[in-house]
Amino acid sequence: MMEILRCTVNGRPVEVGIDQRESLADVLRERLGLTSVKKGCEVGECGACTVLVDGTAIDSCIYLGVWAQGKTILTVEGLQNENGELSPIQQAFVEEAAVQCGFCTPGIIMSAVEIVGSGKRYTREELRKLISGHLCRCTGYQNILNAVERAVNEAHKFVGREEQEQ
Amino acid sequence: MEVGRAYTRVDAADKVTGRARYTDDLHDGPMLVAKILHSTIANGWVKSIDTAAARALPGVVKVLTCFDAPQIQYPTPGHPWSTDPGHQDVADRLLLTRRVRIYGDDIAVVVAEDEVTARRALKLIRVEYESCPVMLEPEQAMEPGAVPIHEEHPDNILKRTETVVGQPDEALSDPALLHFEGHYQTQQVQHCHIENPISYAYMEHGRITVVTSTQIPHIVRRVIGQALGIGWGQIRVIKPYIGGGFGNKQEVLYEPLNAWLTTQVGGRCVKLDVSREETFQNTRSRHPIRFDIKAAVSSQGRIMARECVAISNQGGYASHGHAIVANAVNGFRQTYPDAVGHRSVAYTVYTNRPAPGAMRGYGIPQCDFAGECLMEDIAREMNWDPYQFRLKNIMPLGYVDPTNGITCYSTALARCMEKGRDFIRWDELRAKYQNQTGPVRRGVGMAVFSYKTGVYPISLETASARIVLNQDGTVQLQLGATEIGQGGDTVFCQMAAQAIGLPTERVNIVSTQDTDTAPFDTGAYASRQTYVTGKAIKKAGELFREKVLSYAREMLPQAGELDLRAGEIVDGGSGESLLTLEELAMEAFYSLEHSVHITAEVTNHCKENTFAFGCCFAEVEVDIPVGKVKVLRIVNVHDSGRLINPKLAEAQVHGGMSMGIGYALSEEMKFDPATGRLLNGNLLDYKLPTAMDHPELTALFVEDEDPSGPFGNKALGEPPAIPVAPAIRNAVLHATGVAVNTLPLSPQRLVEEFRKGGLI
Ligand code: FES
Ligand code: FES
Numbered sequence: 023m024m025e026i027l028r029c030t031v032n033g034r035p036v037e038v039g040i041d042q043r044e045s046l047a048d049v050l051r052e053r054l055g056l057t058s059v060k061k062g063c064e065v066g067e068c069g070a071c072t073v074l075v076d077g078t079a080i081d082s083c084i085y086l087g088v089w090a091q092g093k094t095i096l097t098v099e100g101l102q103n104e105n106g107e108l109s110p111i112q113q114a115f116v117e118e119a120a121v122q123c124g125f126c127t128p129g130i131i132m133s134a135v136e137i138v139g140s141g142k143r144y145t146r147e148e149l150r151k152l153i154s155g156h157l158c159r160c161t162g163y164q165n166i167l168n169a170v171e172r173a174v175n176e177a178h179k180f181v182g183r184e185e186q187e188q
Numbered sequence: 189m190e191v192g193r194a195y196t197r198v199d200a201a202d203k204v205t206g207r208a209r210y211t212d213d214l215h216d217g218p219m220l221v222a223k224i225l226h227s228t229i230a231n232g233w234v235k236s237i238d239t240a241a242a243r244a245l246p247g248v249v250k251v252l253t254c255f256d257a258p259q260i261q262y263p264t265p266g267h268p269w270s271t272d273p274g275h276q277d278v279a280d281r282l283l284l285t286r287r288v289r290i291y292g293d294d295i296a297v298v299v300a301e302d303e304v305t306a307r308r309a310l311k312l313i314r315v316e317y318e319s320c321p322v323m324l325e326p327e328q329a330m331e332p333g334a335v336p337i338h339e340e341h342p343d344n345i346l347k348r349t350e351t352v353v354g355q356p357d358e359a360l361s362d363p364a365l366l367h368f369e370g371h372y373q374t375q376q377v378q379h380c381h382i383e384n385p386i387s388y389a390y391m392e393h394g395r396i397t398v399v400t401s402t403q404i405p406h407i408v409r410r411v412i413g414q415a416l417g418i419g420w421g422q423i424r425v426i427k428p429y430i431g432g433g434f435g436n437k438q439e440v441l442y443e444p445l446n447a448w449l450t451t452q453v454g455g456r457c458v459k460l461d462v463s464r465e466e467t468f469q470n471t472r473s474r475h476p477i478r479f480d481i482k483a484a485v486s487s488q489g490r491i492m493a494r495e496c497v498a499i500s501n502q503g504g505y506a507s508h509g510h511a512i513v514a515n516a517v518n519g520f521r522q523t524y525p526d527a528v529g530h531r532s533v534a535y536t537v538y539t540n541r542p543a544p545g546a547m548r549g550y551g552i553p554q555c556d557f558a559g560e561c562l563m564e565d566i567a568r569e570m571n572w573d574p575y576q577f578r579l580k581n582i583m584p585l586g587y588v589d590p591t592n593g594i595t596c597y598s599t600a601l602a603r604c605m606e607k608g609r610d611f612i613r614w615d616e617l618r619a620k621y622q623n624q625t626g627p628v629r630r631g632v633g634m635a636v637f638s639y640k641t642g643v644y645p646i647s648l649e650t651a652s653a654r655i656v657l658n659q660d661g662t663v664q665l666q667l668g669a670t671e672i673g674q675g676g677d678t679v680f681c682q683m684a685a686q687a688i689g690l691p692t693e694r695v696n697i698v699s700t701q702d703t704d705t706a707p708f709d710t711g712a713y714a715s716r717q718t719y720v721t722g723k724a725i726k727k728a729g730e731l732f733r734e735k736v737l738s739y740a741r742e743m744l745p746q747a748g749e750l751d752l753r754a755g756e757i758v759d760g761g762s763g764e765s766l767l768t769l770e771e772l773a774m775e776a777f778y779s780l781e782h783s784v785h786i787t788a789e790v791t792n793h794c795k796e797n798t799f800a801f802g803c804c805f806a807e808v809e810v811d812i813p814v815g816k817v818k819v820l821r822i823v824n825v826h827d828s829g830r831l832i833n834p835k836l837a838e839a840q841v842h843g844g845m846s847m848g849i850g851y852a853l854s855e856e857m858k859f860d861p862a863t864g865r866l867l868n869g870n871l872l873d874y875k876l877p878t879a880m881d882h883p884e885l886t887a888l889f890v891e892d893e894d895p896s897g898p899f900g901n902k903a904l905g906e907p908p909a910i911p912v913a914p915a916i917r918n919a920v921l922h923a924t925g926v927a928v929n930t931l932p933l934s935p936q937r938l939v940e941e942f943r944k945g946g947l948i
Contacts, residue, residue, distance in 0.1 A: 043304070057213035058206020060431070062382040063464040067871035070382055098206040112204040116196060119839045123673025124203030125382040125431025131204060154878040157871060159380050159432050160673050162846030163879040165839055 032100025049087035058128040069156035072129035120169040122160035190685035194835035219457040223306035230291035230864025232319035241312035247305035253296040254284040262415040266404040266438035278506035289504030291864040326537035347510035354529025359493035372558040383431020391455030404711030415444035435546035468869030472545030479558035503543035516551030560635035560914030600827035600890035601801035612805035631923025635914035641903035642716035649794035652707035653728035661770035668709025669721040675836035687729025689752035715903035722898035724792035732788035800903040802826035804911035815938030830900030841887035844908020852913035
């Protein structure tokens with residue numbers, strides 16, 4: 023059965039016909055062309071398909087497209103600002119050499135967006151736990167943690183400054 | 189200097205924005221989906237297949253079985269073609285097989301309008317089998333009377349080789365020497381690249397195009413030609429970005445089947461979507477190898493002679509054949525050259541396991557586990573410091589392997605060991621953890637390795653590079669060598685920039701290989717590309733530079749000696765800038781007197797090889813009652829010659845260490861011995877380490893110039909994965925006094941071993 027899905031994707035309202043059985047990953051990839059959403063297992067094991075739904079990171083391969091009705095979805099395609107600059111998290115991944123084959127990268131970046139967005143500070147151990155739903159075979163997570171840690175710290179500095187200014 | 193710069197990856201921005209496109213991201217328009225029917229027995233024959241119900245399902249386009257497929261046996265490993273028929277790869281595969289050799293063998297395929305229909309159709313196919321007993325271990329397959337898995341090898345032994353160097357027998361029975369024995373067993377593990385090996389195929393102008401996630405596009409093209417019995421020029425293979433390979437994609441996997449399928453549906457586009465479970469069951473893995481070793485050592489701690497018998501479990505298909513265990517026994521011998529002699533005996537044995545193939549290290553992670561356990565065990569028995577015992581025996585500079593001539597042109601292994609020792613605080617902690625009691629104990633361990641660079645002289649080493657000038661004074665670099673996540677594209681740009689005399693910023697790499705246009709190169713394996721392809725890039729860069737300077741001399745007839753530096757034509761003496769490369773390019777393109785498109789293309793036939801070295805030091809904490817090992821600190825120190833890009837080199841080492849940690853502690857493909865079915869072929873049950881299973885990873889280097897490397901460099905890609913497992917095993921031995929000789933050191937195994945050792 024086909025159904026119309028209405029939601030917001032990367033800041034733009036979207037209306038698209040989908041099969042009720044389709045995963046959100048397939049909707050985003052096949053119907054909307056957002057191929058940053060990767061599939062490494064399609065059963066919720068690897069985290070490559072992670073996107074944010076209303077600000078929460080989910081495995082889009084095990085999230086039905088129809089569940090996204092009326093919701094707000096963010097993928098890495100939606101992270102660059104209006105001038106085309108990379109977001110600080112993306113920039114941190116580039117500069118910390120946290121990217122190798124890059125297949126796990128969009129998913130982990132989306133989790134990092136959620137982590138940074140929480141506005142909290144985390145220990146290295148806490149960050150390890152927070153990204154442990156993502157499998158990466160290339161990096162040993164070392165530079166990924168460095169990148170996430172840096173993004174968290176930078177965001178915190180920024181928030182800290184704003185607080186001071188007020 | 190462009191070489192040696194911590195240049196940012198050329199593909200990083202595309203990868204963090206999701207714009208880097210992988211195989212499954214590329215196709216547009218309608219495509220058919222193929223799904224494979226896998227056998228539900230591990231050994232036997234397909235007697236009949238009933239596809240009527242599947243064919244009747246609406247949306248099914250075609251059902252093809254092992255009774256329809258061409259009967260051309262073909263090889264699958266990513267080796268260069270050998271012009272000597274005696275050295276060609278074992279051709280033991282069919283696209284679809286009636287003779288079932290592994291649980292899940294490929295026996296039929298459905299092509300349908302969509303995936304759901306294809307999967308439903310698979311369920312409607314009825315198969316009748318005739319089964320034989322399942323043999324998962326070489327011992328079973330080698331037993332007299334065992335059913336031959338391939339009729340060409342009635343005893344199930346694909347190959348046995350024996351190599352003798354010097355006179356080992358005398359030393360091995362000399363009563364004046366100290367004698368040791370060791371038995372070590374490694375397990376079957378999978379690469380677990382996060383992108384499954386997906387492909388799609390279609391026909392255009394009567395030729396077949398296959399887009400695929402591979403490390404070896406030119407070899408894939410050749411093997412498709414072999415499998416289909418058509419001219420290799422009738423095939424075009426395209427390799428975009430790939431989500432990791434680690435050797436699994438140094439194999440021709442389902443590309444021939446996919447190519448055949450498009451020909452069966454009139455050239456329509458067919459996608460062969462390989463699931464994670466199929467990746468585990470039907471693609472390659474790392475060989476389990478059993479090592480039985482004897483060693484004779486002088487009382488001064490010099491290794492006089494060793495014998496190494498290695499039995500490699502090849503599973504149902506030859507894949508890389510005997511090459512991997514042969515490499516393993518050679519590697520075992522090379523790291524510590526015996527003073528008097530050495531004997532190695534290697535077996536490759538067919539069984540009913542999913543067939544292993546190349547995986548990061550090509551037999552060396554296995555032999556290094558055996559070799560470094562042995563060194564530790566001898567040192568322990570003799571009360572020698574394992575560090576000093578190794579130091580006394582490691583390969584010296586100038587060593588020449590007597591069997592193949594591979595030469596040690598540079599070594600900084602001793603200095604790597606020193607660095608690792610200092611980092612881990614070896615002397616202090618070896619003493620401190622000497623006499624512990626209680627349930628939680630700590631230890632430090634080490635392991636070293638040597639690793640050759642590329643495959644010369646065992647196989648052909650050839651690589652080509654093409655450099656093309658653009659109007660704005662930038663260049664395009666085109667290669668047949670592949671980026672597989674390791675950072676190849678970035679370091680290739682740096683090498684070209686260095687050779688030409690340009691900033692790396694002005695080199696654009698064509699990342700995608702299309703065999704119709706990419707120069708010939710055999711691809712990413714054997715840690716060869718920075719070395720072998722590097723030589724081709726260097727030569728092409730120098731030729732290009734020569735051509736640019738020759739054109740500059742035409743433009744500047746009055747000038748003295750010219751040079752190309754940082755993208756400018758300068759006076760060779762004063763360094764004064766005379767002309768930009770952009771100005772020269774515009775003239776060369778559009779001159780009414782002499783228009784020429786400046787390009788350079790070179791093939792380098794590499795006839796050198798050299799050894800890379802390194803070591804790992806680990807500190808662990810062992811919780812004895814629960815059999816849990818926690819790696820507290822770990823360091824790899826590498827001698828890979830001069831680093832082309834230190835930042836990427838470090839990242840590469842992290843990934844290898846991570847793979848080594850999984851190999852040491854948790855990863856293992858497990859099988860049901862009765863049916864041969866893989867029990868944990870998914871990323872939940874197969875224990876790939878997560879971020880929480882890692883300590884901080886430290887990667888250090890000793891950078892010596894290797895005289896044979898194009899830029900003083902040698903192998904780095906695979907080595908980091910090699911020494912980690914034995915270093916952790918040796919640390920556990922130091923902590924507990926229990927020597928675990930079988931990988932992985934999982935809690936179940938450790939509790940068993942600690943019980944045997946009287947600790948529990
Ligand atoms: S593809 Fe969704 S978790 Fe792996
Ligand atoms: S970068 Fe390759 S899987 Fe993470």
